[in-house]
Amino acid sequence: MENFSLILAIVVVTALAFDFTNGFHDTANAMATTISTGALKPKVAVAMSAVLNLVGAFLSVEVANTISKGLVDESGIRPEVIFAALVGAILWNLLTWLVGLPSSSSHALMGGLIGATIASAGSGAVHGDVLVTKVLIPAVAAPIVAGVAALLGTRLSYTLGRKADGKAAAKGYRTGQIASAGLVSLAHGTNDAQKTMGIITLALVAGGAVAPDSDPPTWVILSAGLAIALGTYLGGWRIIRTMGRGLTDLQPQQGFAAQTSAATVILASSHLGFSLSTTHAVSGSVMGAGLGRKGGVVRWSTATRMFVAWGLTLPAAALVGALAETVTGLGDWGTAAVAVFLIASSAAIWKLSRREVIDHHNVNAADEPEPAGVVTQAIAAVTPPPAGTVAEGLTATIPAPPATAQSTEPAAGPAAV
Numbered sequence: 377m378e379n380f381s382l383i384l385a386i387v388v389v390t391a392l393a394f395d396f397t398n399g400f401h402d403t404a405n406a407m408a409t410t411i412s413t414g415a416l417k418p419k420v421a422v423a424m425s426a427v428l429n430l431v432g433a434f435l436s437v438e439v440a441n442t443i444s445k446g447l448v449d450e451s452g453i454r455p456e457v458i459f460a461a462l463v464g465a466i467l468w469n470l471l472t473w474l475v476g477l478p479s480s481s482s483h484a485l486m487g488g489l490i491g492a493t494i495a496s497a498g499s500g501a502v503h504g505d506v507l508v509t510k511v512l513i514p515a516v517a518a519p520i521v522a523g524v525a526a527l528l529g530t531r532l533s534y535t536l537g538r539k540a541d542g543k544a545a546a547k548g549y550r551t552g553q554i555a556s557a558g559l560v561s562l563a564h565g566t567n568d569a570q571k572t573m574g575i576i577t578l579a580l581v582a583g584g585a586v587a588p589d590s591d592p593p594t595w596v597i598l599s600a601g602l603a604i605a606l607g608t609y610l611g612g613w614r615i616i617r618t619m620g621r622g623l624t625d626l627q628p629q630q631g632f633a634a635q636t637s638a639a640t641v642i643l644a645s646s647h648l649g650f651s652l653s654t655t656h657a658v659s660g661s662v663m664g665a666g667l668g669r670k671g672g673v674v675r676w677s678t679a680t681r682m683f684v685a686w687g688l689t690l691p692a693a694a695l696v697g698a699l700a701e702t703v704t705g706l707g708d709w710g711t712a713a714v715a716v717f718l719i720a721s722s723a724a725i726w727k728l729s730r731r732e733v734i735d736h737h738n739v740n741a742a743d744e745p746e747p748a749g750v751v752t753q754a755i756a757a758v759t760p761p762p763a764g765t766v767a768e769g770l771t772a773t774i775p776a777p778p779a780t781a782q783s784t785e786p787a788a789g790p791a792a793v
Contacts, residue, residue: 383711387455387579390462390718392603395572397469398481399429399607402568402654404615406560406608409631409662411616415550416557418616424554425561426609432565433573433601436646447486447511448493449501453582456704456711457496458575463718464488464697470725472685476614476734479685480653484693485571486511491694492701514650515686519660522641526661529633530668537629549628556635561608563642564654565601570646572600613734618682624666624674634658634665656686 406428407421416424465484472479486507493501537545573592576599580586586593592600626634638654638661645652659682666674703710 383455383459384579384583384585386711386715387459387462387583388576390459390466391572391576391579392599394462394466394469394481394485394575395569395600395603396607397466397473398485398568398572399426399604400610400612401469401473401479401481401607401615402564403608403612404478404618404658406557406564406635406658408616408618408658409626409634409665410553410557413550413553413626413628413631415553415628415631418613421557422609424558425564426605428558428561429565429569429608430601430605432562432567433569433597433604435562435566436570447503447506448489448578449497449503450578450581450588453493453501453578454496455579455583457492457701458489458579458582459711460492460495460700460704460714461485461488461490461697462575463700463714464491464693464695466718467696467721468689468693470722472689473612473614474725474729476618477682477685478615478618478655478659479682479689480515480655482568482571482653482655483511483515483686483689485575487690487693488697489575490690491697494694495698495701496705510650514645514652515656518641518645518652518657519663521660522637522657523660523664525637525640526630526634526664527668529637530630530665533629533633534669545629549632552632553628553635556632556639559639560635560642560654560658563639563646565604566646567642567652567654569600569604572603573597576600614729617734618678624662624672626662626665627669630665630669630672633668634661637661637664653686 403422403425406425407416407418410416411418411421462485465481465488468479468484468487469481490502490507533549537549570592573596576596577586577590577592580593580596581588581590624630635658638658641657641661642652642654645657663674663679666672700714703714
């Protein structure tokens with residue numbers, strides 16, 4: 377019984393550690409656009425997001441029930457399986473944070489759980505219908521729906537504000553951004569904090585501490601809400617930079633449209649019990665807002681890296697979870713070895729992150745411009761340089777047109793080569 381109590385305590389602590397990484401990994405979802413447009417100062421933004429994440433954790437348990445009751449067969453799960461799942465999720469969160477990619481903490485958690493469950497009890501212990509309807513379909517639909525809504529919302533905002541005073545309109549949209557960012561933070565608490573509640577509840581059921589089909593106990597809701605709020609306050613500045621400036625350059629109108637669209641999608645998903653990736657919803661809305669402004673662009677090289685990370689999240693976390701479960705299945709020493717590996721790997725990733733520190737002081741620093749594509753370079757190569765500029769490979773300046781309209785004399789001869 378003592379050994380069981382110890383492993384259950386380890387699982388709960390590890391789940392809260394994952395919740396903490398979820399908080400700083402997903403801070404960008406709520407506050408990246410607000411910070412990038414200057415609507416709020418960075419530290420104020422993350423503090424506000426932390427408080428609202430905590431509040432949101434108490435508003436619903438539908439997503440928690442999807443994980444604790446629906447995704448896998450409770451009867452075939454041991455606490456060690458859940459521990460292994462959390463190892464896969466935490467390591468994937470830390471790796472993608474290190475490189476500044478906004479991947480899905482939700483899919484990392486579910487991937488780890490699926491991989492560990494299959495390694496322990498076989499594929500039959502995973503409920504495929506729940507996986508498809510409440511995880512995979514929302515994963516594809518969320519960025520599309522949020523992106524289209526943000527694109528249309530951005531165009532509508534610019535159309536309605538065409539005759540408005542520029543400074544007054546920008547100030548109004550910044551105020552709207554603060555409200556919509558708060559809504560995203562609240563929505564994030566109703567969705568992502570619940571995933572940790574669900575995983576802890578599943579562990580308690582597996583360990584016999586609570587009855588099957590139980591809702592998360594109050595202490596689980598409170599601890600999960602506090603853990604994600606603390607992680608949110610510390611701020612995942614690397615991912616905030618990518619989301620706020622790396623995908624596109626946003627103006628206040630675009631930021632408002634992106635956040636409002638994302639919040640609507642997330643809240644609707646939480647109500648339906650979909651274990652939605654808030655990262656997918658917010659990233660899609662940011663790209664949609666970037667395309668919605670005339671002349672706006674999306675940096676597709678960054679977006680492509682992000683899409684690749686999305687596709688790898690479930691299988692990569694599942695693989696690590698399965699390997700971790702294989703080791704924990706060897707006994708207590710196997711569980712201890714996995715715990716040591718998790719701590720050592722986390723410390724190594726943290727040390728690597730110190731080589732280039734990104735925090736609230738430099739989160740809005742301008743990135744290097746994205747290299748021009750092949751088509752852009754080809755057009756530039758055949759386009760004559762403007763008059764009065766120095767042409768590459770020439771030793772003289774190409775003359776400008778005559779300064780006065782009255783003069784009909786031809787310009788000076790061609791530049792010497």
